[in-house]
Amino acid sequence: MEKPVVDQAEALRKRAASRRRRRILLYVAAVLAAFYSFWPVMVMGLEGYNIDLGVIIAGEAFKTTTLYIGGLPVNVKAIIPTAYYYLQDLGLEAYPRLVANTLIVAGLSIGLSLAVGIPVAYVLARIEVRGRSLISYLLLALRTMSQFVVIVPLYIAYSRLGLYDTFTGIALAEQLIILAVVVWMLRGFFSDIPRDIYEAATVFGKNEWQVFRRVVFPMVIPGVVVTTMFALVLLWNEFLIADTLTGVATRTAMVGVWEGMSINQLSFNALAWDSLNAAGFLAYIPAIVVVLLIRRYLARGFSLGAAR
Amino acid sequence: MGAETRQGRRARESRRWYLLFIPLFVVVGFVEIYPLIESLYISLTNLNGGASLSNYVTMVTTPTFWNALNISLLYSLSSTILAVLIGIGLTFILTQELKGKGIFEAIYILPLAAAPIVVGVLYSPSSVWDDIQQFFHFILHQPYFNELTPSFYFPVMFFSDAWEWSPLIMLVALSIVNSASKEVYEAAELHGASALQKFRMVTLPAVFRSPVMQFVVVLRFIDAMRAFEVPLAWTNWLGYTNTLGSPVDTISLYLYKLLYSSSLGFPLGVVSAVAVSLFVVTLVGALVLLRLMKAVGG
Known part of the structure; x- marks a missing residue:
């Protein structure tokens, strides 16, 4: 037992x-x-921060070398944690300017895509219009098209129209990146609203504009905010269009970071690396913050609203 | 009579709905349709201004073009598959009982915020691999390995792309798991299935049968075809900055180089021909996407 x-x-x-x-x-x-x-x-x-793990592993963390900081030779140990490069980047005239440029471009292009996209998304979610799959296909083609197909003619047209290196021009061109995404995300948010609400509003004698303005739109404002933030991340990280259609006046942050990186990658300029890493990291932080804020909607954004 | 007028009113109303599409068509026409037609026109015009297919002939008789096409397919396929595998792995972790799941998930999605152009540089020899080299050399006492051989940089390229996009696969898989019914899991538990068995027999089929996941995977493949940022960082390291025929030239990087170095001697017509060809490929991809999207219910 x-x-x-x-x-x-x-x-x-x-x-x-x-x-x-x-x-x-x-x-x-x-x-x-x-x-x-x-x-x-x-x-x-x-x-x-001048902390190179490779150097630490190599056991050379305490070897003294000469660094030129601010143009002056300074004898320092190989690893000295310093915020110098971050401060240098932030203090550079160029860096805040690049960030400001990016934000202006983002503001203009997101504004435009919302103005164009909200009515379309509303109609697509609200009623069965004929030719809906044509519009879906148009937007899908817009989203999947290689930017290289349009970049040459756009560049030529922009030079002719005087849109090259202007905020208006770049904001217009960035619709290639965000317009389809914005329409799809918004469509999803409009579809989330129960149909009964539309019907109730109609029964109470409101016309279509009032239904939209008074009832539906206030309900999708959070969705509009999420969409805006998502588009902001896309634009923040966008490279090719910004690189091609911006010049000195409207250069965006990511283009600036890459220019510095590619020049130093080719010349193996080790000293500038710390500064560039700092710049790259600084450029990454806003994207991290926004992505974490809208994390519940990321799948929806990246899958064009397919995932909920 | 009354029914007729109501129908008439509805028709008029639906015509009014179409007015709301006009701004969309204006913008799309300017940034998409017009440049597209222009590209098509340039690609079908020879240097003397006459209509001809000579640009396309030049394109298909250039060996570097075929090389780039092959590399592109290899790159897109490998990095998509790798992203799916890693993403599924992350999904497995986050579908288990785990304390601090929210924090882990937040950390796992960090790569999504990275700019592709920075990802390429991050995984190039100067940043991440420098540390790994030192680790292998000084801690494990291995000789330095050569980073500039194809057997090294191809996997690394695929991996860097997959690093950025595996969280997306994870997020989509998680959203599918969360919307699936809990009964199947309870039944599996009742039969004494282990965590791994449950994942393999219940979660995985649900995830891969979902049109949402299929949509995202196809989209990822097309996006990888369009991407050039990661190979751009590597082509610089390999010393092919402004020359064609580098082993890592994808079709998009090929186009990037053609556009930015006029010294390569390719007329704009050939560049446009390559771009239009890539566009046709993505257009077919968009058709697949449309089908899947309808299956999703979009």
Whole structure:
């Protein structure tokens, strides 16, 4: 009578042990995956502070070298954590300017895409118009089209029309990136509103404009905010169109960062790396903040509203 | 009579609805249709201004074009598959019982915020690989490995692209899991299925059968065809900054180089021909997407 009980206890203990082992494995996997996700970014951020993991591993962290800081030779140990490069980048006349340019471009193009997109999204969600799949296809083609197809003619047209290197011009061209996404996200938010609400509003004798203005629009304002933030991330990270159609006056942050990086990548200018890493990391921070704020809607945005 | 007028009114109303599309058509016409027609026109015009297919002939007789096309397909396919695999792995972690799940999820989506142009540089020898080299050399006492061989940089390129986009696969998979019914999981639990079994037999089929996931995977593939940022960083390292025929030239990078270096000697017509060809490929892709989108119910 006693033996089976012992066996049972033994079996239970074993199962608990294996479950604990599995839990530990799971946490190890989760932490490793977290490391995988932020490690490259961390490297960039640290090197901006002049903390090079490679140098530390090589055991040369305490070797004295000569650095030129602010044009003056300064004898420093190889690893000296310093916010110098961040301050330098932020203090540069160019950097805040680049950020401001990006924000102006984003503001104008998001404004335009909302003005164009809200009515379209509303109609697509509200009624069965004929030719709906044609419009869907048009937007899909817009979203998947290689920018290279349009960039040459646009560049030529812009030079002729005087739109090159103007905020209006670049905001118009960025519709290639965001318009389809904005329409689809908004359409999803309009569709989320129960049909009864439309019908109730109509029954109370409101005309279509009033239904939209008084009832529906206030309900999708959060959706509009999410859409705006999502478009902001896309525009913040957009490179090709900005690189081609902006000049000295309207250059955006990402183009500026890349220009610095590519020049130094070619010349192997190691000293400028810290400064560039700092710049790259600074450019990454706003995108992180926005992405984390709208994380519940990211799948929706990137999948053109397919995922909920 | 009354029914007729109501129908008439509805027809008039629906015609009024179309007015709301006009701004869309104006913008799309200016930034998409017009440049597209112009590109088509340039690609079909020879240097003397006559209509001819000579640009397309030049394109298909250039070996570097075919090379770029092959690399593009390899790059898109590999990085998409890798992103799906990693994304599914992340999904597995986040569908288990885990404390601090929210924090882990927040960390996992960080790569989505990175600009592709920076991702390429991050994973190039000077940043991340420098540290790994030192780790292998000084901690594991291995010789330095050569970063500039195809067996190294191709996997790294695929991996950098997958690093950025695996969180998207994860998010979409999670949204599918969350909207699936809990009964199947409960039934599986009742039959004593382990976590891995549950994931393999219930979650995975649900995720891959979902048109949403199929849509996202196809979209990712098309986007990878259009991407040039990661190969751009590597082509610089390999010393092919302004020359064609680098082993990492994807079709989009090929176009980027053609556009930015007039010294390559390709007339605008050939550049447009390549661009139009790429456009035709993505247009077919968009057709697939449209089908999937209808299956989703969009």
